[in-house]
Amino acid sequence: MQAHSVINDFVIRFANVNGTGSASANNMFAKAIFRMGIPVSPKNIFPSNIQGLPTWYEVRVNEQFYLGRRDGIDLMICVNPQSMLQDVASVKSGGYFIYDNTKPLHKEYIREDLNYIGIPLTEITIQEYTDPRQRMLFKNIIYVGALAALIDIEMDVLQQLVNEQFKGKEKLIQPNHHALDLGYQYIQKNFSHPLPYRLQRRDLIKDKILFEGNAATALGAIYGGATVAAWYPITPSTSVVDAFADYAAEYRVDPETNENNYAIVQAEDELSAMGMVIGAMWNGARAFTATSGPGVSLMQEFLGLAYFAEIPAVLVDVQRTGPSTGMPTRTQQSDILIAAHASHGDTKQVLLIPNSPKECFDFAAMSFDLAEQLQTPVIILSDLDLGMNDHVSDALEWKSTTQYRRGKVLSADQLDQIGRFGRYLDTDGDGIPYRTIPGTHPTKGSFFTRGSSRDEYAIYTEDGNAYKRNMDRLLKKWETIKSYVPKPELLQSEANANMGMLFFGTSHFSSVEARDILAKEGIELDAIRLRSFPFSQEVSDFIEDHELIFVIEQNRDAQMRTLLINELEVNPEKLVRVLNYDGMPITAAHISKEISNYIHKTNKKSKDFSLEMNAS
Amino acid sequence: MQAHSVINDFVIRFANVNGTGSASANNMFAKAIFRMGIPVSPKNIFPSNIQGLPTWYEVRVNEQFYLGRRDGIDLMICVNPQSMLQDVASVKSGGYFIYDNTKPLHKEYIREDLNYIGIPLTEITIQEYTDPRQRMLFKNIIYVGALAALIDIEMDVLQQLVNEQFKGKEKLIQPNHHALDLGYQYIQKNFSHPLPYRLQRRDLIKDKILFEGNAATALGAIYGGATVAAWYPITPSTSVVDAFADYAAEYRVDPETNENNYAIVQAEDELSAMGMVIGAMWNGARAFTATSGPGVSLMQEFLGLAYFAEIPAVLVDVQRTGPSTGMPTRTQQSDILIAAHASHGDTKQVLLIPNSPKECFDFAAMSFDLAEQLQTPVIILSDLDLGMNDHVSDALEWKSTTQYRRGKVLSADQLDQIGRFGRYLDTDGDGIPYRTIPGTHPTKGSFFTRGSSRDEYAIYTEDGNAYKRNMDRLLKKWETIKSYVPKPELLQSEANANMGMLFFGTSHFSSVEARDILAKEGIELDAIRLRSFPFSQEVSDFIEDHELIFVIEQNRDAQMRTLLINELEVNPEKLVRVLNYDGMPITAAHISKEISNYIHKTNKKSKDFSLEMNAS
Amino acid sequence: MSYIKPSFRHPELPVNTLGYKRKDYEGSLSTLCAGCGHDSISGALIQACFELNIEPHRLAKLSGIGCSSKTPTYFLGNSHGFNSVHGRMPSVATGANLANRDLIYLGVSGDGDTASIGMGQFVHLIRRNLNITYIVMNNGCYGLTKGQDSATADKGSKSKAGSTNLFQNIDLPGLAMELGAGFVARSFSGDKVQLIPLIKAALAHPGFALIDVISPCVTFNNNVGSTKSYDYVRQHVDATATVDFVPHAAEIKTTYEAGSNKLVSMHDGSLIKLNKLQADWDPTNRDSAVHALHEANSKGEILTGLIYINEESQDLHQLLNTSKKPLNTLSEKQLCPGPEALMDINQGLR
Amino acid sequence: MSYIKPSFRHPELPVNTLGYKRKDYEGSLSTLCAGCGHDSISGALIQACFELNIEPHRLAKLSGIGCSSKTPTYFLGNSHGFNSVHGRMPSVATGANLANRDLIYLGVSGDGDTASIGMGQFVHLIRRNLNITYIVMNNGCYGLTKGQDSATADKGSKSKAGSTNLFQNIDLPGLAMELGAGFVARSFSGDKVQLIPLIKAALAHPGFALIDVISPCVTFNNNVGSTKSYDYVRQHVDATATVDFVPHAAEIKTTYEAGSNKLVSMHDGSLIKLNKLQADWDPTNRDSAVHALHEANSKGEILTGLIYINEESQDLHQLLNTSKKPLNTLSEKQLCPGPEALMDINQGLR
Numbered sequence A, B: 001m002q003a004h005s006v007i008n009d010f011v012i013r014f015a016n017v018n019g020t021g022s023a024s025a026n027n028m029f030a031k032a033i034f035r036m037g038i039p040v041s042p043k044n045i046f047p048s049n050i051q052g053l054p055t056w057y058e059v060r061v062n063e064q065f066y067l068g069r070r071d072g073i074d075l076m077i078c079v080n081p082q083s084m085l086q087d088v089a090s091v092k093s094g095g096y097f098i099y100d101n102t103k104p105l106h107k108e109y110i111r112e113d114l115n116y117i118g119i120p121l122t123e124i125t126i127q128e129y130t131d132p133r134q135r136m137l138f139k140n141i142i143y144v145g146a147l148a149a150l151i152d153i154e155m156d157v158l159q160q161l162v163n164e165q166f167k168g169k170e171k172l173i174q175p176n177h178h179a180l181d182l183g184y185q186y187i188q189k190n191f192s193h194p195l196p197y198r199l200q201r202r203d204l205i206k207d208k209i210l211f212e213g214n215a216a217t218a219l220g221a222i223y224g225g226a227t228v229a230a231w232y233p234i235t236p237s238t239s240v241v242d243a244f245a246d247y248a249a250e251y252r253v254d255p256e257t258n259e260n261n262y263a264i265v266q267a268e269d270e271l272s273a274m275g276m277v278i279g280a281m282w283n284g285a286r287a288f289t290a291t292s293g294p295g296v297s298l299m300q301e302f303l304g305l306a307y308f309a310e311i312p313a314v315l316v317d318v319q320r321t322g323p324s325t326g327m328p329t330r331t332q333q334s335d336i337l338i339a340a341h342a343s344h345g346d347t348k349q350v351l352l353i354p355n356s357p358k359e360c361f362d363f364a365a366m367s368f369d370l371a372e373q374l375q376t377p378v379i380i381l382s383d384l385d386l387g388m389n390d391h392v393s394d395a396l397e398w399k400s401t402t403q404y405r406r407g408k409v410l411s412a413d414q415l416d417q418i419g420r421f422g423r424y425l426d427t428d429g430d431g432i433p434y435r436t437i438p439g440t441h442p443t444k445g446s447f448f449t450r451g452s453s454r455d456e457y458a459i460y461t462e463d464g465n466a467y468k469r470n471m472d473r474l475l476k477k478w479e480t481i482k483s484y485v486p487k488p489e490l491l492q493s494e495a496n497a498n499m500g501m502l503f504f505g506t507s508h509f510s511s512v513e514a515r516d517i518l519a520k521e522g523i524e525l526d527a528i529r530l531r532s533f534p535f536s537q538e539v540s541d542f543i544e545d546h547e548l549i550f551v552i553e554q555n556r557d558a559q560m561r562t563l564l565i566n567e568l569e570v571n572p573e574k575l576v577r578v579l580n581y582d583g584m585p586i587t588a589a590h591i592s593k594e595i596s597n598y599i600h601k602t603n604k605k606s607k608d609f610s611l612e613m614n615a616s
Numbered sequence C, D: 001m002s003y004i005k006p007s008f009r010h011p012e013l014p015v016n017t018l019g020y021k022r023k024d025y026e027g028s029l030s031t032l033c034a035g036c037g038h039d040s041i042s043g044a045l046i047q048a049c050f051e052l053n054i055e056p057h058r059l060a061k062l063s064g065i066g067c068s069s070k071t072p073t074y075f076l077g078n079s080h081g082f083n084s085v086h087g088r089m090p091s092v093a094t095g096a097n098l099a100n101r102d103l104i105y106l107g108v109s110g111d112g113d114t115a116s117i118g119m120g121q122f123v124h125l126i127r128r129n130l131n132i133t134y135i136v137m138n139n140g141c142y143g144l145t146k147g148q149d150s151a152t153a154d155k156g157s158k159s160k161a162g163s164t165n166l167f168q169n170i171d172l173p174g175l176a177m178e179l180g181a182g183f184v185a186r187s188f189s190g191d192k193v194q195l196i197p198l199i200k201a202a203l204a205h206p207g208f209a210l211i212d213v214i215s216p217c218v219t220f221n222n223n224v225g226s227t228k229s230y231d232y233v234r235q236h237v238d239a240t241a242t243v244d245f246v247p248h249a250a251e252i253k254t255t256y257e258a259g260s261n262k263l264v265s266m267h268d269g270s271l272i273k274l275n276k277l278q279a280d281w282d283p284t285n286r287d288s289a290v291h292a293l294h295e296a297n298s299k300g301e302i303l304t305g306l307i308y309i310n311e312e313s314q315d316l317h318q319l320l321n322t323s324k325k326p327l328n329t330l331s332e333k334q335l336c337p338g339p340e341a342l343m344d345i346n347q348g349l350r
C-alpha cells in the first residue's frame, strides 16, 4: 500500500458494460465530489455501439484545478469482465484494483504491484434483489457506496443526490439509499479504510457549476434568441439539439396560447439542415444547426453560398475523430481547415472556439449577433470532450440589459428615407452592406439573393470587375470581423518569457497544467488561448513578441498552425507543433514532455534563447 | 491607320450573340491561322445562358508562342448590337472596328482613334438568302471571308476547312464557299487591304495539334483504361464526359459482340458520381468523374472516405470562378485548398495540374496508375480556360510498351503464398499496403472496407494506438507519393537569378511571356512550373535556392502559396503573391507589372537582393 | 431574349383591388431562349398573382439552379427572391417558411433540380407538408447544361442529339401522390387557361401544392421523338377537368350547378370549381386519383389538371404547433428567459 | 452482444452442394443489442446463402451507416464488404456492379440510411434497375444515434421517450412500386419462414430487388405505442401469400398444383411458388399490387410477402449494353487504342 495519503489528487476509472445503467451512478459519484467543493473532471469513454461493449468513466480529482485528462489510473473499479485484462494493465503501479470477487480472480489478472479490493457485487445483488434488472442497476449504486467508504465521499452528499435524482419518484429513494449502504457497510466490515487516495471537503468550487458543453451551447442558443433549429442526428452533436428541445419546451412555450416560440426540424440530412438555417436567417429568424465532421463535409456547398451571398448562419461543429467516420465516439480538433475554408473557391469563415461550458454558452449566444452583424456563417468549433462530458465551469451570466444586435437590417422607414438600396453596397467603409428582410416594404428593398456573381445592387453580372470588387469587399469585411470576434486569453509569465505556448478549446486545462510543470523544470512560457478565427491583433502581437511558440493541437496535421502561418504571415520555424491525435483528450504530461524534449533536443534555453535564434 | 504592319502578332475579338451559330465560323477562323503554321490561341468568353446574350471569341495570334491572354483588342468584329458600346470601348487606340453597316452607326459608337470598317452583313444576307436561319448562319461565314481579305487568311485553307467540316454533307460545301467569297469580294471591292495587322504563313506549328483540354483529358482516360465514368453535368466539365462518350463509342465497342467495353452513367448528383467511382475502383475497374467547384464541395465526404479507407479514385475538377455558383463560365484556380484537404479530419489529397492538352492527356492517363499504385484519390485540377478552349499543344504520345500499373493488388496465387493478409499492413515500408479485389479467392483475402478506424487487418477498432499507427502510416505514404507524382518543370535563367517565379496550370503561357518582358527590363527570374501536389524535392530546392519567389495564381487568397508554405515550411516573406481573380485568364502584362512594381516599390534589385534581405 | 417589353402601355390598364397593375407583378427581362416554355409559366404566375390581389412583397420566390430556376428574376420584381443551390431549394424554403409563416411561398424548380439532385429534399418537403406552391418547369432535360436527359424524360424518348433515353421516367405527380401530398396537379406551359386557375388554387392551398408543368425546351428538347415537345404534349394531353378558381366562394356558389361539376371548398373560403372530363376520377379521393394517373400513364397520355386535393391538409406549422406570430417577429422579451432563469439553471447545476 | 456462438459444433453438420457448412457463411460476433431484429435478418441471410449454394467470395456486401449497416460484418465473413458512408451505399454499389457484373450484390441499409439521407440515391438506384438485392432493416428509428424517429415511423406512433411522431411515414415498398421497381417485398425479422425464401428469390431476380424487413429495435423502439415493435407487428401482419423458392424449377414443377398457388418463373430457371392468401392480388400485376399495398396501409395492416415481381426486368448492364465480360477483367489490349490510333487522332487535330 502507498505510504502517504494523497488528498484530492487522483484518477479513478470505472469499467462498465454499455447499456447497463452505470452512467447515472457514475455521474452521481462525480457530482458528489463536486458538491464536496473539490474540482473534478469526469470523462465518458464510450464505444460507437448501443449495448454490450466496454465503456469507461474516468474521473480526475484535482484541487489545483488541473482538470485536463491525466494518464495512469490510481483506482480502477472494474465491473466488466470483457475488458479486465486491459483494465488491470492500465492501473498505475501502487494503484488499487477494485473488482467483483463473487468469482475468484483468474491469475492472469494479478499484478504484484497493485492493491486488490474484492467486493462480491454480484453476490450481494443476488442476495438482495430478485429482478435481474434491479440486480444490474443496483450493482452500480453499491460500488458507489463502497467508494464512499474507500475514499471518504460524504454519505449525506450521496444521499442528497439520490433524493434529488428521484424527486417525484420517491419510492425509489429508499432502495437507493439502501444500495449505497450495502456497499458502504461491506467496506466497513472487510477493509481498513479510507484508502490513501481520498477526498477531503474543500471550498474551491464557490459558485461554479458542473455542466456539459453541449447543453451549455443549447442554452446559449436559447438565450441568443434562436427560434429555428434544423439538424440531423450525429454523435457527438446530438445532445446539443436534445438539450435545446428540452430548454425550449421549458422556456419557449407561450403560457397563454400554449404555442411554441420555436421550431425544431429533424432534417433528412445535413445538407438540408444547413439549407434550412440559411433560409430561416435569410428571412430574419435566428437559426442554427449542430453536427460533426461528416456533416460539415456535407454542408460545404451551402456554407460557400452563405459566405458569398452573405447570409447569416450558425453552425455548431462538435468535432470527433476524423477523417471519414473515423472514431465517432472519440475527440479531436481536426475540422479546423475544412471549417475555416469551407467550400470551393476563395472563402474564409468565422470560427469561435470555446474551452468550457461557460464559453459554449457565451459563444452560442454571441454567434447569432455575430452572424447577423457580419452577415456570414459563424461556426462554433466545440469537440466531443467538451460537448459530451461534464466540466466544472464558471457560472453562466446574462445581463438584463443585453440586447440582440441584429446588424445592418433596414426597416421600412429607413428604406423610405434612403435613395436606391444596394444590397451589396459598402456605404460605411467596413465592408458590411445593408440587408432587408423579405416582406419589409411594399415597393422598396426587395432584392434577389443568389450564389452567382452580382453587382452592388444585387443584379446578376458576369462582369469581372464587379466580381472582383465584391471579392475585395469581402476581404475588407474580413478585416472588420477581426475586431468583432472574441479576443484571445493571455497568460503572461512573470519572467517575461521569450517562448510561448498557444492553444485553444479543450487543450486549455492540460496546457495550463503543462505550463506549470515546465515552470517547475525552469522553463517559463507565456501562453495564449485562441478563441476565434480570424485572429485579432493580440494574436499577432503575441507571436511577434515571442521567439518560439509551441502550438498545441489535437489533430495530426497541425491545422491551426496552418491558419496562423497563413493569416499572420508567420515564419513556420517559429511555430513548433505539439500534437495529440489518438482520439483521447490531450494530457499535460504529453504537452510538457514534448516541449521539454524539443527544448533540450534543440539545446534552447528559455533565457538565452533569443541569442541562439539570431545565430542560427 | 497604323503606320507599320504587324505580322502575326495581334488580338482579334468577335462579338456575337449566344446561340446564333457563330462558334463554328469562329473556330474555322482560328484553325485557318493554325493551318498557316502560326501559333494561335482562341478563347471563348460566353455567358451562363443558352441563347440571346453577348458572347465573345477572342483570338490571340503570336508567332513567339506567347499564347496567354493579352488585354487590348487590335481588331474587333462586332456583329452584336447589344454589346456594341462595350465592344467599341475595348479596342486599343489605333485598332480596327469591323461592324455591320447595314444601318448607319450611331455616333455614340464613334471613337476618333479607331478605324471603322463597315460591312453590310445583314444586307448581303437578305439579298442572298430567304430562310432566316440561313441568314443568321451565313452571316458568320461572310465575315470570315471578309477577314480573309482583311488580314490575309489563305482562302484555300478556309475552303479546305469547309470541305472537311461538311464531309458527308457535301451539298453544304458550295454555299459555304460562296459565303466566304461574298465577304472576301466585298472587302476587295470596297477597302484597301490587307490591314497592317495581318498574317503570314510560317512553319512554327510543326507536328503540334490544336485541341481542347477537356477532350484531351477524356482521351487520356480512354488510354489510361478507364471503363466507368460517372458524372453529373456541370459547366465547364461536361465536355470531358461528352468527349469520353464519343471516344468510347469509337474505340471501345467490341467489334465482334457490339458490346461496350465501358459504362457511362449520368448520376443523380455529384455525391453519387463520386460514390460510383469509389465503388468501381474498389472493385478493380478504372473509373473517374469530372466536375467543377460545386461538385467538389459535394464530394467532400466521399473524398474523405477514399483517403481514409485508401480506395483509388480519379476526379477531374475543371475549375471555374467561385465561390458558390460564382461565375460559372469564367475561369479560376480556386479549388486548390478544398481539393488538397478534401473532407473533415486530417486529409491530404494528391493533385495533378496540367497546363496544356498534352498534359491533360498524360495526367489523365497517368492518374489511374497513380490512384491504383497509391490507393488514394487523385484529383486533376484543370480549369475552364484549359478545358473549354482550343490550345496549340504538343502532339499526343503513347508508347506501345506502356503497361498499366495496378499497384499492390494480390492475386489468388499470391494470397495462397503469403501468411495472414493484412489490408492495412505496411509490409514494404513505403506506407502503401496490399489490397485485394472482391471475388479473388474463395477463402482468403476478403476484408471489410470502412470509413471508421480499424487495425492493420481491417478489423474495426476504437483503440487510439491503432488509429494513430494508421494515421502515421498515411503520412509515410504521403512521403512515398512525392516520388510518384510528376516533377515540376524548371526554367533556369542564364544569369543564375536570385529571384524566381512559380506558377502552374494555365498561368503558364502568360508567366513565360512575363518572364521575357521582365528580362527585357533587366529583371532576370528563374521559373518553376508546379505539376503536382505533394511537392517533390525539386520544388523545395527551387524555393531554397532563391531569395524571393513570385507565386502566380488565379485566385484571390493565394491558395497554392498556402500549400507551399505549409508543406515546405517556407517563410511566407519569401513568397510574394501575384494574383488574378476576375475570372478572365491571367495576362503577361498583369504579371510583369505586379512583379516589376513590387521590385521597384521594395527597392529590390535582382542583383543585390540577397544583401537587402539579410539587412531587413 | 424571350420577349421585349412594349414600351408603350395603355393609360387605362386594369388595376386589381390593391390598385396594382399587371406590370407591378412583372420582373426583369427574361434571358431565356425565345419560345421557352418557362417564360409562359412566368407569364401565368404574373397573371395569377395579379388576379389574386397578392401584395408582391408578401410573397417570397425561391428556386434552385437551372433555366427554370432563373425565372423568378423574370416575375414579381417586388418580391424577395432566392436563387439557392442546385436541388436544395426545398430546405431553404423550409427554413424561410419556419421563420415567417405569414408570407406566401413560391418554389420554382426544374426537372433536373427536383427529380435528380433534389430528389431527397423534394420527398421530405412533401413529407413535412410545408405550405408552399412548388412549380416544376418540366422539360425532360437539363436546359442550362445543354440538353442532357433528366429523370423525368420518358423511356425511349429521343434527345436532339439523337440518343434514346434508357431509363424509366419519374412521374412527379405520381410520386407526390405516393408520398401523401395534399395538392397535386399537372399542366402545360402552353395552356394558360388551365394553368392560371391551378396556380391560384395552389397558392390558396394551406400546405404543399405541386404543379408539374410540362414546359418544352425549344433549344434542346422540342424535337421529333421527344415526349416533352410542344407537338407531342398537345397531341397527348388528357385533362381531368376544366378548372376554375373562385377566391370568394360565397359570392359565386349559387351560379354553379351540380352534375359534372365538382366544387372543392378551401380553408380560406375560396373554391375550386371543376368541370369533370374524366368519369371515374374524384380529386378528393386518393385511390381514384392514383388510378387515373396510372391509367393515363399506361396509355401514354399526359393527364393534366387538378389530380388530387386533400382539404384537411395540416401544414408544418400546425404539426409543430408553432406560434401564430411569425418567429422572426418575436421580441427579445419573448425569446430570452433572462438573468433570473439563468440563476435558477446555475443553481440546478451545482 | 447479441449471441455467443456455441464453441462446440456437431461433427456431422450439413454441407451444401459446394461442400460449405453453414458456418462458412457466418461472420464475426454481432455487437448489436441482444434481441435486435437485425441479428435475425443476418441469420436469415446466412441461411439463404447457404441453401442457395452461393460461393461467399462471389458475393459483395455493401452498406451505409447505422446498426443495420453494421450487420454485414456479422455474416458472410468470406465476402468482401464495404461499409460506406451514411445514405450513399447505392452509388457505391452501382460503381461496384458496373466494374464487375459477375458478382452477386447485396445492399444492406437502415430506414434512416435509406429513407432520409439516402432517399435520392435509393430512388435513382431503382430507376437504374441495378442488379442488387437491397435489404432495408426497418425499425422506424435511428438505432445507432439513439432512437430518433425515422421517415418510416408511422404518423402517431410513440417513441420510447414518449413523443409522438408528427409526420406521415414513407412506405418503401409503395415508393418502390411507384418508381417501377421489378421486385418488391416486405417481411418481418421475426418470420424466417417467410424471409428466407424471399431473400433467395431476391438474389435470383436479375435487377433491383427490395426487401423491406421490419426489424424491431429492442432498445429504442420496441415500446407500447410503437408501430415497429415486435408485438405490434405480430398483431398487424397480413401476408400476401406463403412463399417458396425453388432454385431449379424443372425438378419441382410437377409437385405443385394450380388453384390458390401462383408460380413465377425466374430468368435463371428458378421458380417462386406462392400460396396466395389475398384474393384479388396478383404479384405480376403492378396495379393490383399497388392496390393491395394501399388497401393494407389504409387498414393499418402490414402487408408482407412478395408484393410485386416483374419477370421482364432489364438491369443496368442490359440497358447500357455493357460487355458480358466484367469490365474489371478487360485487358490493356481491349482498353487502350494504342499509338497508331493516337497518331490518327493527332492528325485529325491539325
Ligand SMILES: Cc1ncc(C[n+]2csc(CCOP(=O)(O)OP(=O)(O)O)c2C)c(N)n1
Binding pocket: B232, B233, B234, B235, B270, B294, B295, B298, C065, C066, C067, C068, C069, C086, C109, C110, C111, C112, C113, C114, C137, C139, C141, C142, C143, C144, C145, C150
Ligand atoms: C451542384 C451543381 N451541380 C451541377 C450544376 C450544373 N447545373 C446547372 S443547371 C443544371 C440542370 C438544370 O436542369 P433543370 O433543373 O431541369 O432546369 P432547366 O435548365 O431544364 O430548366 C445543372 C446540372 C450546378 N449548378 N450545381
Ligand SMILES: Cc1ncc(C[n+]2csc(CCOP(=O)(O)OP(=O)(O)O)c2C)c(N)n1
Binding pocket: A232, A233, A234, A235, A270, A294, A295, A298, D065, D066, D067, D068, D069, D086, D109, D110, D111, D112, D113, D114, D137, D139, D141, D142, D143, D144, D145, D150
Ligand atoms: C453524414 C452522417 N450523418 C449522420 C451520421 C450519424 N448516424 C449514424 S447511423 C445514423 C442513423 C442510422 O439509422 P438507420 O439507418 O435507421 O439504422 P439503424 O441504426 O436504425 O439500424 C446516423 C444519423 C453519420 N454517420 N453520417
Ligand code: SF4
Binding pocket: B050, B051, C031, C032, C033, C035, C036, C037, C038, C067, C068, C139, C143, C144, C216, C217, C218, C219, C220
Ligand atoms: S435552353 Fe431550353 S430550358 Fe433553357 S431557356 Fe432555352 S429553351 Fe428554355
Ligand code: SF4
Binding pocket: A050, A051, D031, D032, D033, D035, D036, D037, D038, D067, D068, D139, D143, D144, D216, D217, D218, D219, D220
Ligand atoms: S440500438 Fe436498436 S437497432 Fe441498434 S443494435 Fe440495439 S436494438 Fe438493434
Ligand SMILES: [Mg+2]
Binding pocket: C066, C068, C110, C111, C112, C137, C138, C139, C140, C141, C142, C143, C150
Ligand atoms: Mg429541365
Ligand SMILES: [Mg+2]
Binding pocket: D066, D068, D110, D111, D112, D137, D138, D139, D140, D141, D142, D143, D150
Ligand atoms: Mg433504423
